[in-house]
Amino acid sequence: MPKKAAELGPLQVSRLTKPGAHAVGGVAGLQLKINDAGARSWVLRTMVAGKRRDMGLGGFPDVTLAQAREKARAARAQVGEGVDPIQARQAARSASAAALAKAKTFDQCAAAFIKAKSGEWANAKHRAQWDSTLETFASPVIGGLLVQDVAVSNVLDVLEPIWKTKTETASRLRGRIETILDWATARGYRTGENPARWRGHLDQLLARPKKIAKTKHHEALPFDAVGAFMVDLRAVEGSSARALEFVVLTAGRSGEIRGARWSEIDVHGKVWTVPAERMKGKKEHRVPLSSQALRLLAALPLFEDHDLLFPGRSNAPLSDMSLTACMRRMKLTAVPHGFRSTFRDWAAERTNFPRDLAEMALAHAIESDVEAAYRRGDMLAKRAKMMQAWADFCGKPAIVPAR
Numbered sequence: 001m002p003k004k005a006a007e008l009g010p011l012q013v014s015r016l017t018k019p020g021a022h023a024v025g026g027v028a029g030l031q032l033k034i035n036d037a038g039a040r041s042w043v044l045r046t047m048v049a050g051k052r053r054d055m056g057l058g059g060f061p062d063v064t065l066a067q068a069r070e071k072a073r074a075a076r077a078q079v080g081e082g083v084d085p086i087q088a089r090q091a092a093r094s095a096s097a098a099a100l101a102k103a104k105t106f107d108q109c110a111a112a113f114i115k116a117k118s119g120e121w122a123n124a125k126h127r128a129q130w131d132s133t134l135e136t137f138a139s140p141v142i143g144g145l146l147v148q149d150v151a152v153s154n155v156l157d158v159l160e161p162i163w164k165t166k167t168e169t170a171s172r173l174r175g176r177i178e179t180i181l182d183w184a185t186a187r188g189y190r191t192g193e194n195p196a197r198w199r200g201h202l203d204q205l206l207a208r209p210k211k212i213a214k215t216k217h218h219e220a221l222p223f224d225a226v227g228a229f230m231v232d233l234r235a236v237e238g239s240s241a242r243a244l245e246f247v248v249l250t251a252g253r254s255g256e257i258r259g260a261r262w263s264e265i266d267v268h269g270k271v272w273t274v275p276a277e278r279m280k281g282k283k284e285h286r287v288p289l290s291s292q293a294l295r296l297l298a299a300l301p302l303f304e305d306h307d308l309l310f311p312g313r314s315n316a317p318l319s320d321m322s323l324t325a326c327m328r329r330m331k332l333t334a335v336p337h338g339f340r341s342t343f344r345d346w347a348a349e350r351t352n353f354p355r356d357l358a359e360m361a362l363a364h365a366i367e368s369d370v371e372a373a374y375r376r377g378d379m380l381a382k383r384a385k386m387m388q389a390w391a392d393f394c395g396k397p398a399i400v401p402a403r
Helices: 010-014 065-080 085-102 106-120 124-142 152-159 167-186 223-233 239-250 254-258 291-298 322-329 338-350 355-361 369-374 380-394
Strands: 020-023 030-034 040-048 051-059 271-274 285-288
Touching: 010 065, 030 065, 040 065, 051 065, 051 085, 065 085, 106 124, 106 167, 124 152, 124 167, 152 167, 223 239, 223 338, 223 380, 239 254, 239 291, 239 322, 239 338, 239 380, 254 322, 285 380, 291 380, 338 355, 338 380, 355 380
Parallel strands: none
Antiparallel strands: 020 030, 030 040, 040 051, 271 285
16 A cells, blocks of 8 residues: 555645655645745645546645645545546636626626627717617616626616606617617527517506607608798708708708718719718618709809818818708708608609609618519619609799688
8 A cells, every 4th residue: 555645734834845746644645846946836646537637726825734635625525426626627717707708787788789780870879879878877777787687677677767758768778778688698698588678578567658658750841831941942042051952852861961972963864872871771872863953953162172062161061950950040840851751741642653662762661571672673763753743843832822
């Protein structure tokens, strides 16, 4: 039988200074190793599945003699059960590291999601709305929670205080929370059902938004009033007024018009091509230009130092509020975006143009995936007739009968 090592005490162990491996007894194979620099560490020498293994147990004196013997006994017990203590420790460390990597807070996930996805959004205003609502309402309540721990009760704590007073904001916030939690699930930061989903879940706990608050649409001018409006508008000077006139004639969005450049205009082809990056749907959009729109463009001044159709101050694009301000100066409460609804109402009530033609003019997405897959063209020639009819209508002020 091999000689059993004498069991050393704490004082004896502290006096060991010679480089090498020193058996300290108490547990078979437990040694204090001292390197040439004098550093001391605990090692357990044992056999696992017929192979010699040396298992580190920590440095001395941070790990005391008693603690080293306790660790050594636990390791030997694992060996006796057929477990490799070194592999078991590595697996535990790996699991701990993996759990730490997944330990993301809701705020961390929100920031990462916005950074990853904001490139898909049409403008900086959309990102600002995400940042604002999450920072104001969600972050104080669930921002510091691990995303894995966010439950229905936490989501309700965010939504219930504003559900009846700020219904539209709360409804959008719920959708944003749901999206972030879905993203976190896809990244492996959480598992299980999404506590912020609406259908079949929160719709059972919260009142339907439409039942407690009416949706506020952009205020629009009635189409019968557009002709008189255009007469007044054409009497107004300035880049904002001309941009607003172009908004009406093209039924475009404010951002599309404010960023319009001469390089996008094909005067001979009578087409304005809006690049994908300025479109809400991130898809290039061709707009047929009526004779009235072409006359408007022909009257615009040309500049050598920029390519903008409707420049603002310092030859930069007009601000987001410039067109609205123009309407306010004309004593109107309607907004520029409302002219898209005005155009849509006119097409539906005063013309026989197909519904999908008007929807395409507005660059609305096709709801049916099947129809979208088969429709390859943009019906430009047919839309040109519709936009000319619209421009002609806008040039005829309604006659108000005498009372």
